[in-house]
Amino acid sequence: MSLQVWIDGQYFNKEDAKISVFDHGLLYGDGVFEGIRVYSGKIFECKAHLQRLYDSAKAIRLTIPYTPDELEKAIQETIRINRFEDCYIRLVVTRGTGTLGLDPNRCPRASVIIIADSIRLYPQEMYEKGMSVITSSVMRNHPNALSPRIKSLNYLNNILAKIEAIDAGVPEAIMLNPEGYVAECTSDNIFIIRRGVVYTPPVSDGALEGVTRSVIMNLCQSSFIPIQEKRIERHDLYIADECFLTGTAAEVIPVTRIDGRQVGSGKPGPITQKLLEAFHKFVRLIEN
Numbered sequence: 001m002s003l004q005v006w007i008d009g010q011y012f013n014k015e016d017a018k019i020s021v022f023d024h025g026l027l028y029g030d031g032v033f034e035g036i037r038v039y040s041g042k043i044f045e046c047k048a049h050l051q052r053l054y055d056s057a058k059a060i061r062l063t064i065p066y067t068p069d070e071l072e073k074a075i076q077e078t079i080r081i082n083r084f085e086d087c088y089i090r091l092v093v094t095r096g097t098g099t100l101g102l103d104p105n106r107c108p109r110a111s112v113i114i115i116a117d118s119i120r121l122y123p124q125e126m127y128e129k130g131m132s133v134i135t136s137s138v139m140r141n142h143p144n145a146l147s148p149r150i151k152s153l154n155y156l157n158n159i160l161a162k163i164e165a166i167d168a169g170v171p172e173a174i175m176l177n178p179e180g181y182v183a184e185c186t187s188d189n190i191f192i193i194r195r196g197v198v199y200t201p202p203v204s205d206g207a208l209e210g211v212t213r214s215v216i217m218n219l220c221q222s223s224f225i226p227i228q229e230k231r232i233e234r235h236d237l238y239i240a241d242e243c244f245l246t247g248t249a250a251e252v253i254p255v256t257r258i259d260g261r262q263v264g265s266g267k268p269g270p271i272t273q274k275l276l277e278a279f280h281k282f283v284r285l286i287e288n
């Protein structure tokens with residue numbers, strides 16, 4: 001059976017899952033989305049993802065034509081129909097089909113798409129040995145232009161930073177905010193560790209309120225590892241003892257080189273490893 005994609009309450013074979021060329025999601029990147037993991041048949045942190053989706057939609061004046069409960073049921077059904085145990089969900093809400101021209105009022109109804117599929121961003125080796133990253137010359141969107149807290153369909157600034165990373169021969173780039181402080185990566189949040197304390201940039205410095213970020217912050221607390229939200233300069237990255245990234249698709253991945261500088265010993269550090277293990281234990285435990 002072909003992969004089944006949910007669009008506005010109906011299932012389509014992967015090959016037939018299509019939307020209009022007049023959809024403002026395509027024409028203008030006008031919409032919001034979520035990436036969600038499913039572990040052992042359970043939607044991981046479903047409420048947090050749905051909350052962020054509805055918050056993002058509200059911020060861009062987009063009405064989602066379903067309740068959060070209806071969307072949760074639709075996700076569950078899509079997982080079941082595709083017989084997935086572990087998978088990745090892409091939940092997309094577009095402004096809907098309209099006319100040429102920006103006016104969102106020409107789009108009578110938002111469209112909702114649920115794709116369930118597998119995802120692997122990075123090779124297993126990088127999770128064991130760590131990854132190299134660069135800091136990008138492409139800055140994170142200024143909050144007065146487009147709040148980085150909105151998970152919108154317009155990822156162009158992240159994509160430009162990602163291209164810069166690929167050109168440099170690394171898989172991820174760290175983005176700074178317009179003031180020059182570290183915000184996050186193109187699709188992951190960032191954490192550094194120095195002298196036993198874990199630091200991550202505050203949301204006000206341009207970080208997305210990552211669901212995995214919150215889980216890691218809670219795991220630090222329950223494991224008695226000191227954690228602080230703090231402004232991070234590029235220099236702090238260079239003198240960090242350890243560094244790791246978090247994201248739904250990436251999960252938790254150690255960083256061992258930044259802009260050509262070795263991080264700590266050059267191997268994933270002890271606190272990173274402890275948190276990585278705690279994370280994998282946590283995602284498997286919550287099913288009970």
Ligand code: PMP
Pocket residue numbers: 035158184185186187188189208209210211212213246247248249
């Ligand atoms: N930052 C950005 C820009 C993202 O797109 C994402 C999601 N992939 C994240 C951070 C991580 O957030 P989460 O843990 O909720 O997936």
